[in-house]
Amino acid sequence: MSHELLEPADALRIILQHCAPTPAQDRDSELALGCVLRQAVVSAAAVPPFDNSAMDGYALSGGPAPLAAGSEWLVEGEQAAGDAMQGRAQGAWEIMTGAAMPEGLDRVIPVEQTERLEAPHRVRLLAEVAPGQNVRLAGSDVAVGETVLAAGTVLAPQHLMLLASLGVARVSVAASPRVAALCTGRELVDDPATPLAPGQIRNSNGPFLAARMPHTGAELAHAETVGDDVDAFLDAVDRARAAGSHIIISTGAVSMGRYDFVPVALERLGAQVLFHKVAIRPGKPLLFARLPDGTLFFGLPGNPVAVAAGLRFFVEPTLRAMLGLPAERPWQVPLAAAFAKKPRLHFYLKAQLTVDERGQLAATALRGQESYRIRPLAEANAWVHIPLEAGELPAGTLVDVYGLGHLESPSWSRA
Structure with a gap:
């Protein structure tokens, strides 16, 4: 390992050489918010599933020409949303928004453009109405066999709406990478209700990392705070690995001070340190290593913004690659x-x-x-x-x- 300052692009190249995509897993569509599709979704159904009315009004038919304003039509039936599709129909049918079009009728005039007449029950058109007017055709939104969501889509609420409309109950997504956060420093206080003793500070890195994980597509597998002690740190690493972590992030203890023990701990673990120090500010002492079992290790400096920058520009591109997403474009x-x-x-x-x-x-x-x-x-x-x-x-x-x-x-x- 060279001790020269690495260019960020070179550091990322080394990182990405040592990570692999997570496996695909099936997940209930309604629980897949924020997940990354591993397999494209192809529609097995049409949306809408049948021709239906876009308005409350009257369904009519009359060949290729518009029906003239002033014409009167007998009201032969009514169709509400949820009613079964009717057989061959004629005349005017009172129809509700979303109701299936009766067979043989091909246009809808809004109720406000009509006048209701009695004896016999009929309707007078106050405007002309053309074929197809105010009718939503079957498959006009999504056709059968159409690819509606590509692999690599990050599922947002509108995608779950589409999946629900198609009756897609489960989707194939990338398994979320599991990340552990280990904050080091005997000066750190986790409990916000505990008064600070002289020399102590509150741990802001731990809450930040825990809060960021859901926004990165990862799961927080383990989190704890340890003092400036190699053995305690090694025990924490063991707990992080036992929790199934793919990535371990530590904060602090990676610079050149007397208490910067993380490189020593990694040596005892048999880790391969792939680089230590990058030509960046903040976060120059950033360290990246690979543990013997393949777990990736990021040692971030302890200052809060160095942690934020290290996460954003080095850990998150790693998560992106593990999720199967392409590199970002600023x-x-x-x-x-x-x-x-x-x-x-x-x-x-x-x-x-x-x-x-x-x-x-x-x-x-x-x-x-x-x-x-x-x-x-x-x-x-x-x-x-x-x-x-x-x-x-x-x-x-x-x-x-x-x-x-x-x-x-x-x-x-x-x-």
């Missing part, structure tokens, strides 16, 4: 204001994406880019990547913009 958005840095590292910036009155998007690097500052992260709606070689960037320079998560497009607010 948006390119102009900077709202000039930005300057030394051309030594890639920067991942907490950012605000805004839209002005002309509909023009712009990206602003927020104040407080230090890796300990959480508040600007809470105010961010996007990430901005500034490449290593960039120095002075004037306003209007196009930069890569990413959503807060790999399954979330960037959002924006009004300028």
